Amino acid sequence: MFSIIPRxxxxxxxxxxxxxxxxxxxxxxxxxxxxxxxxxxxxxxxxDIEHAGxxxxxxxxxxxxxxxxxxxxxxxxxxxxxxxxDVIDLIDVAASRMALYKIEKPTEDARLLARCLxxxxxxxxxxxxxxxxxxxxxxxxxxxxxxxxxENEADRIEQHALASLFENSHDPRDIIKWKDVYQDLEAATDxxxxxxxxxxxxxxxxx
Amino acid sequence: MFSIIPRxxxxxxxxxxxxxxxxxxxxxxxxxxxxxxxxxxxxxxxxDIEHAGxxxxxxxxxxxxxxxxxxxxxxxxxxxxxxxxDVIDLIDVAASRMALYKIEKPTEDARLLARCLxxxxxxxxxxxxxxxxxxxxxxxxxxxxxxxxxENEADRIEQHALASLFENSHDPRDIIKWKDVYQDLEAATDxxxxxxxxxxxxxxxxx
Amino acid sequence: MFSIIPRxxxxxxxxxxxxxxxxxxxxxxxxxxxxxxxxxxxxxxxxDIEHAGxxxxxxxxxxxxxxxxxxxxxxxxxxxxxxxxDVIDLIDVAASRMALYKIEKPTEDARLLARCLxxxxxxxxxxxxxxxxxxxxxxxxxxxxxxxxxENEADRIEQHALASLFENSHDPRDIIKWKDVYQDLEAATDxxxxxxxxxxxxxxxxx
Numbered sequence: 235m236f237s238i239i240p241r242x243x244x245x246x247x248x249x250x251x252x253x254x255x256x257x258x259x260x261x262x263x264x265x266x267x268x269x270x271x272x273x274x275x276x277x278x279x280x281x282d283i284e285h286a287g288x289x290x291x292x293x294x295x296x297x298x299x300x301x302x303x304x305x306x307x308x309x310x311x312x313x314x315x316x317x318x319x320d321v322i323d324l325i326d327v328a329a330s331r332m333a334l335y336k337i338e339k340p341t342e343d344a345r346l347l348a349r350c351l352x353x354x355x356x357x358x359x360x361x362x363x364x365x366x367x368x369x370x371x372x373x374x375x376x377x378x379x380x381x382x383x384x385e386n387e388a389d390r391i392e393q394h395a396l397a398s399l400f401e402n403s404h405d406p407r408d409i410i411k412w413k414d415v416y417q418d419l420e421a422a423t424d425x426x427x428x429x430x431x432x433x434x435x436x437x438x439x440x441x
Numbered sequence: 442m443f444s445i446i447p448r449x450x451x452x453x454x455x456x457x458x459x460x461x462x463x464x465x466x467x468x469x470x471x472x473x474x475x476x477x478x479x480x481x482x483x484x485x486x487x488x489d490i491e492h493a494g495x496x497x498x499x500x501x502x503x504x505x506x507x508x509x510x511x512x513x514x515x516x517x518x519x520x521x522x523x524x525x526x527d528v529i530d531l532i533d534v535a536a537s538r539m540a541l542y543k544i545e546k547p548t549e550d551a552r553l554l555a556r557c558l559x560x561x562x563x564x565x566x567x568x569x570x571x572x573x574x575x576x577x578x579x580x581x582x583x584x585x586x587x588x589x590x591x592e593n594e595a596d597r598i599e600q601h602a603l604a605s606l607f608e609n610s611h612d613p614r615d616i617i618k619w620k621d622v623y624q625d626l627e628a629a630t631d632x633x634x635x636x637x638x639x640x641x642x643x644x645x646x647x648x
Numbered sequence: 649m650f651s652i653i654p655r656x657x658x659x660x661x662x663x664x665x666x667x668x669x670x671x672x673x674x675x676x677x678x679x680x681x682x683x684x685x686x687x688x689x690x691x692x693x694x695x696d697i698e699h700a701g702x703x704x705x706x707x708x709x710x711x712x713x714x715x716x717x718x719x720x721x722x723x724x725x726x727x728x729x730x731x732x733x734d735v736i737d738l739i740d741v742a743a744s745r746m747a748l749y750k751i752e753k754p755t756e757d758a759r760l761l762a763r764c765l766x767x768x769x770x771x772x773x774x775x776x777x778x779x780x781x782x783x784x785x786x787x788x789x790x791x792x793x794x795x796x797x798x799e800n801e802a803d804r805i806e807q808h809a810l811a812s813l814f815e816n817s818h819d820p821r822d823i824i825k826w827k828d829v830y831q832d833l834e835a836a837t838d839x840x841x842x843x844x845x846x847x848x849x850x851x852x853x854x855x
Contacts, residue, residue, distance in 0.1 A: 298852060299789060308852045316845070334811050375506065397541050406613040406820040410827070413617070431523070438505060438515045582713065604748050613820040620824070638730065645712060645722045 242305045244297060246366050252290045252318040253362040253429075257355035259283040259325040260422075264348040266329060267340045277333045284326035291319045306436055314432045318362075320425040321355065328418035335411045343395035344412075347388055347419035354384040354426035361433060371437045378430035388423035392416050449512045451504060453573050459497045459525040460569040460636075464562035466490040466532040467629075471555040473536060474547045484540045491533035498526045513643055521639045525569075527632040528562065535625035542618040550602035551619075554595055554626035561591040561633035568640060578644045585637040595630040599623050656719045658711060660780055666704045666732040667776040667843075671769035673697040673739040674836075678762040680743060681754045691747045698740035705733045720850055728846045732776075734839040735769065742832035749825040757809035758826075761802055761833035768798040768840035775847060785851045792844035802837035806830050 259280055266276040294315040298308055305311075332340070361377040364370035395416050403409045466487055473483040501522040505515055512518075539547070568584040571577035602623050610616045673694055680690040708729040712722055719725075746754070775791040778784035809830050817823045 295789070295848075299785065299855075308855075309849045312845070312849055312852065330807070334807055335814060371506065375502070393537070393541055400542060400614060400618070406617065407814060407823065409614065409617055410820065410823055411814070431519070434502075435516050435519055438519065441506075441515075578713065582709070600744070600748055607749060607821060607825070613824065616821065616824055638726070641709075642723045642726055645726065648713075648722075 242301060242303050245294065245301075245305055245311060246363070248290055248294045248297070249314060249318065249362050249365065250359075252287060252294075252315065252322075253355070253359045255283060255287045255290060256318060256321040256325070257352070257359045259287070259322045260348070260351045260355040263325050263329055264345070264352050266332075267345045267348050270340050273333055277329045280326050280329040284322050287319055287322040291315045306440055310432070310436050310439070314429070314436065317425065317429045317432050318358075321358075321422055321429060324418055324422035324425055325351065328415055328422065331415055331418060335415070337411060337415070341395065341412065343391055343398070344415060344419065346391045347395075347416065347423070350384045350388040350391065351419065351422050351426070354381050354388075354423050357381050357384070358426055358429050361430070365433060365436065368437065368440050371441055374430075374433055374437050378427075378434050381426050381430045385423045385427045388420050392420040449508060449510050452501065452508075452512055452518060453570070455497055455501045455504075456521060456525065456569050456572065457566075459494060459501075459522065459529075460562070460566045462490060462494045462497060463525060463528040463532070464559070464566045466494070466529045467555070467558045467562040470532050470536055471552070471559050473539075474552045474555050477547050480540055484536045487533050487536040491529050494526055494529040498522045513647055517639070517643050517646070521636070521643065524632065524636045524639050525565075528565075528629055528636060531625055531629035531632055532558065535622055535629065538622055538625060542622070544618060544622070548602065548619065550598055550605070551622060551626065553598045554602075554623065554630070557591045557595040557598065558626065558629050558633070561588050561595075561630050564588050564591070565633055565636050568637070572640060572643065575644065575647050578648055581637075581640055581644050585634075585641055588633050588637045592630045592634045595627050599627040656715060656717050659708065659715075659719055659725060660777070662704055662708045662711075663728060663732065663776050663779065664773075666701060666708075666729065666736075667769070667773045669697060669701045669704060670732060670735040670739070671766070671773045673701070673736045674762070674765045674769040677739050677743055678759070678766050680746075681759045681762050684754050687747055691743045694740050694743040698736050701733055701736040705729045720854055724846070724850050724853070728843070728850065731839065731843045731846050732772075735772075735836055735843060738832055738836035738839055739765065742829060742836065745829055745832060749829070751825060751829070755809065755826065757805055757812070758829060758833065760805045761809075761830065761837070764798045764802040764805065764837050765833065765840070768795050768802075768837050771795050771798070772840055772843055775844070779847060779850065782851065782854050785855055788844075788847055788851050792841075792848050795840050795844045799837045799841045802834050806834040 262276065262280045262283060266273070266280070294311065298304065298311050357377050357380050361374055361381075364374050364377075396413065399409050399412050399416075403412075469483065469487050469490060473480070473487070501518065505511065505518055564584050564587050568581055568588075571581050571584075603620065606616050606619050606623075610619075676690065676694045676697060680687070680694070708725065712718065712725050771791050771794050775788055775795075778788050778791070810827065813823050813826050813830075817826075
């Protein structure tokens, strides 16, 4: 008996699971910000999602090492796994930092940034499956532009957030704390764009 | 009728335009710092230059996608376009941040950093055309060392700037604001070095 | 007369020297933190180690340019040299910053971060020689996981350090200064992980 599904197809499955996991993390982060209570529990839940992402990344690297035929270049598999991992890592960093800094109440700008992140990770979740067929190149490029739009929006929100921070915070500590959180959130959106760049690079190479 | 210029040559043209555009942005930034008046207008002008850079990057990626024969590896074209874009992006970030943070008066150190950036982007503008001939490898490596010198100089200036910030600023907010601006300016010079690294990598691969 | 050692073997020697040099820098940094006296002299010593690293990197790039046959892809040689260089660069940045910011007394958390760095660079020093034989892939992946453990530990320490900074510092300047130093130290450990990623990528490509 042997499987009729080529073994290398498992890489696509794992990338898709990784992208879904990142999107799940983004939604958990938004939930934390929208209902800022039981903070430690919710932060812990995001940490668990981040660990699930680590497990997926490790499984990809393990299989990469045991599989002779891969659907695309080994180093690109490594790169894509790492870039998807970065997204969920930063979501976890942002959430953990809010607990670490004992932030008492999220700002509206933080919620807006989390919304961008939910949006960008949703697009990535839809885009990763397109990797299976090289004819999808145009659509992947289009989705890349959509993620870029979210990233621009996140930039704009972060700028507004920083300006109002300097205007309205009386304690410099609050400025320092919130600057870090905003930066984590904005960086997570940047990493979504990096995922798209890797996807585009792989599709172009195999076009 | 058909053009006698091979279609792939257009990539070199676009990279050269991108490098010139980054240099133009650096000069506009220095002008802002040297004559710190009509700030919003001058920041807006730099934003326009950054948008022109975005358009060039998109044109490169569009053409990459439609062109069968490319002058060098598709992923290197993607990489070089992205790294040149990073330089003008950071110049714009630095300028926008000064407006965002309502900085009233630039420091001498900020002007010195902008001067490094003008210098480094001038070298890049001269170096990108060398990509057209693989015999230019030695010169590209030499220019890379010159950009590295500018980057070292920018590091040195940033260090001096930070030290005097902690010595002389009474309001911690000023420290936070200027640290960010100095970091943007220094990072822009770092990105110039990244452009050189990509240029070197491409020349080495095709040597 | 001619050498019986193939000329391309010199690259392995240079990478191994670079890795040892980074480890030497990490130990000098820990020594500075463990015995915080003659600070300028000790910082200068670390700067010298960083310069030795620069010389090794330049020698690799020079030889890359003159050597026809290389032990693995030219761009990977470039990448590995740059990533090893990043580690010693950041160690130097951390040490210089402590002098620049006139830090009077290191914290226990800073010492713990330096200890992670000594650990991670020791693993890298042991791992780089494994590049010589493709049969070492499994061991390289294992060492990569060990460096990842150190990097996780450094993350954990940095988090603790930041939390106690916000709890215990009365002057916001101290928060700003120490955040930077902690971040340099943590980033140096991150760069150790980047070195491992490049090593893994090279081994996978040549497996």
